[in-house]
Amino acid sequence: MTSPAVSSRDLPHPTREEIRLEGVLHALSDPLRLQIVRELAAVGDELSCSHFDLPVTKSTTTHHFRVLRESGVIQQVYRGTAKMNGLRKDDLDGLFPGLLDALLDAATRQAARFGGA
Amino acid sequence: MTSPAVSSRDLPHPTREEIRLEGVLHALSDPLRLQIVRELAAVGDELSCSHFDLPVTKSTTTHHFRVLRESGVIQQVYRGTAKMNGLRKDDLDGLFPGLLDALLDAATRQAARFGGA
DNA sequence: CCCGTACTACGATGCCTATCGTACGAGTCG
């Protein structure tokens, strides 16, 4: 088909105005979720849930993506059977200029300090 | 006495190298603790625990200050009966350049958006 | 239509944490 067909079922997202700093910080205070956001920022595009190889079951993965979505850090949309995830960079930059970049930079520096990739 | 005498009992702090980004973000994901850090940054000096008028009991206040200290966000030192709290700005800036300012700016913007002072 | 893939929903579990109250220790001042 021509258009990707964003498929009927859609998911509740907070509006930009509803995004809370505490919620964003809480979402990013989990190592797995921070890692997800780092990868999303690195590719600068949407990624399917199954793209990530996380050391937890799929149930837990679903849970983490939901936390990220409900805190306003990512947007999720179904595309066929896949659920695509994208960083809400515009919204976050609009609300908190410079914060996302500072966080990503901090995460990169910490990854460099420790063995992490 | 002449010198403030940092009094015998002292408290365990993480070294700069031990500070973890996830821990910092978790510490700041609590509204009370974020508020404390905002006030410390605003005055740019040390403040006693009792300076803060928080809507919780003293036990809970102690708990929050400990979380902030153990995550490396603040340093605490006894000075007589008072326990003085100071932001570890140098350490945080050294580890994560720009992060603290971005966080404080984000908190200020959010406070402006909502009724908050 | 049936099957495989992708993800979800739900219940259970164990840990972490925010909160409180009470009892206590350290320091200061009269």
Added chain:
DNA sequence: CGACTCGTACGATAGGCATCGTAGTACGGG
């Protein structure tokens, strides 16, 4: 010394959350 202030320690409690397993739903392809 004695009283008062500041903050701690400890136990209890309730709620949140990361994790899992199993069962189920949506979609696409043979």
